[in-house]
Amino acid sequence: MHIPDGFLSPQTYLPAYALAAGAWAWAARGLRARLDEELVPRLAAMTALAYGLGLVMVPVPGGTSGHALGVAMLALLFGPRLAFLAYSLVLVLQSLLFGAGGITALPVNALAMGLAGAFAAVAVHRALRGINETAAVALAAWVSVVVSAALVALVLGAQPLVAQRADGTPLFFPFGFSIVLPAVLLPHLAIGVGEALLTVAVWRFARRRRWRAAA
Amino acid sequence: MKRLLPLLCLPLAAAQALAHEVHATVAAAPATVVTLTYADGEPFSFEAFEVHADASDRPLLVGRTDAQGRAVFLAPAAGETRLRAFSADGHGVDLRLPPPAAGAAAAPAAADDRPARILFGLGLLLAVFGLVQLWQKKRGKG
Numbered sequence: 001m002h003i004p005d006g007f008l009s010p011q012t013y014l015p016a017y018a019l020a021a022g023a024w025a026w027a028a029r030g031l032r033a034r035l036d037e038e039l040v041p042r043l044a045a046m047t048a049l050a051y052g053l054g055l056v057m058v059p060v061p062g063g064t065s066g067h068a069l070g071v072a073m074l075a076l077l078f079g080p081r082l083a084f085l086a087y088s089l090v091l092v093l094q095s096l097l098f099g100a101g102g103i104t105a106l107p108v109n110a111l112a113m114g115l116a117g118a119f120a121a122v123a124v125h126r127a128l129r130g131i132n133e134t135a136a137v138a139l140a141a142w143v144s145v146v147v148s149a150a151l152v153a154l155v156l157g158a159q160p161l162v163a164q165r166a167d168g169t170p171l172f173f174p175f176g177f178s179i180v181l182p183a184v185l186l187p188h189l190a191i192g193v194g195e196a197l198l199t200v201a202v203w204r205f206a207r208r209r210r211w212r213a214a215a
Numbered sequence: 216m217k218r219l220l221p222l223l224c225l226p227l228a229a230a231q232a233l234a235h236e237v238h239a240t241v242a243a244a245p246a247t248v249v250t251l252t253y254a255d256g257e258p259f260s261f262e263a264f265e266v267h268a269d270a271s272d273r274p275l276l277v278g279r280t281d282a283q284g285r286a287v288f289l290a291p292a293a294g295e296t297r298l299r300a301f302s303a304d305g306h307g308v309d310l311r312l313p314p315p316a317a318g319a320a321a322a323p324a325a326a327d328d329r330p331a332r333i334l335f336g337l338g339l340l341l342a343v344f345g346l347v348q349l350w351q352k353k354r355g356k357g
Binding site: 001002003004005006007032035036037040041043044047048051052055057059065089090093094097098099100102152153156165171173174175179180183184187 | 253254255257263272273299301302303304305306307308309329332333335336337339340341343344345347348351352354
């Protein structure tokens with residue numbers, strides 16, 4: 001669901017950069033206090049896992065392909081602020097090395113997946129962990145993917161309304177909400193299930209080793 | 216004679232009808248072929264693409280990739296050509312291709328160096344966290 005370069009209008013990505021800059025500054029605030037010698041290697045390992053997951057393409061019915069994000073596991077293990085920073089780093093690498101997501105689209109990708117996805121995961125987990133821990137983790141991961149996909153689809157679907165040529169044809173991404181929302185969301189309902197299974201496995205691994213849960 | 220007058224006008228009407236004919240001329244010309252695939256090699260097939268001359272917003276051509284993910288078009292003789300391809304689920308590319316005289320169309324990053332790029336990215340990522348760890352240790356000593 002990484003948005004490439006050339007798909008978003010400047011009217012979209014410039015305000016998004018301003019918003020993301022504020023969010024990155026907020027996430028980095030107090031970073032010193034939150035990091036310790038045990039947490040940094042764990043965060044590095046999980047960020048590397050998220051980086052790897054983003055490169056493993058899984059065929060999705062309909063002829064396209066998708067991949068897991070790993071945002072939920074970062075958010076549940078380290079909290080949404082560290083998850084947002086770590087996932088933004090993953091997005092930069094994926095963009096520069098693989099063209100998976102653009103530099104102009106970076107703030108939208110980071111806000112949709114790294115921030116909204118992380119907060120969605122933490123919110124769902126907090127709401128449900130009292131009922132059943134495993135189900136809470138799984139649902140948190142699934143919701144995280146679906147919320148991220150919905151935001152990406154909304155931003156893409158808005159492009160024909162935001163920037164047009166003189167004759168009314170879209171200047172950037174050409175498909176409207178009615179096409180983009182189902183095209184992006186439906187595959188991610190399935191991808192979210194894979195993300196949920198993966199997040200539960202990583203969560204159990206971390207719990208067995210008594211990693212501190214930030215959420 | 217008056218009754219024959221409409222019949223005599225028929226050839227004029229036929230001349231008007233010619234304006235609705237579409238004529239075809241077939242000629243061979245060297246085309247630019249850009250093959251688009253997903254990272255796993257799956258063709259980016261039957262997806263929308265636009266070809267633009269240089270910095271123009273108005274496309275020279277709009278079309279769809281074929282079953283093998285190929286966008287085929289005649290590039291302008293001079294200046295860069297911009298190829299944009301979109302799928303409804305947000306995949307696609309925005310490529311700038313050199314003029315045909317400059318040689319074959321530039322390919323995006325080659326797929327065969329992907330493992331090297333994966334390792335390079337992993338190295339960069341771990342280097343960043345290594346620096347964070349050093350910074351954190353230095354802070355602890357300070």
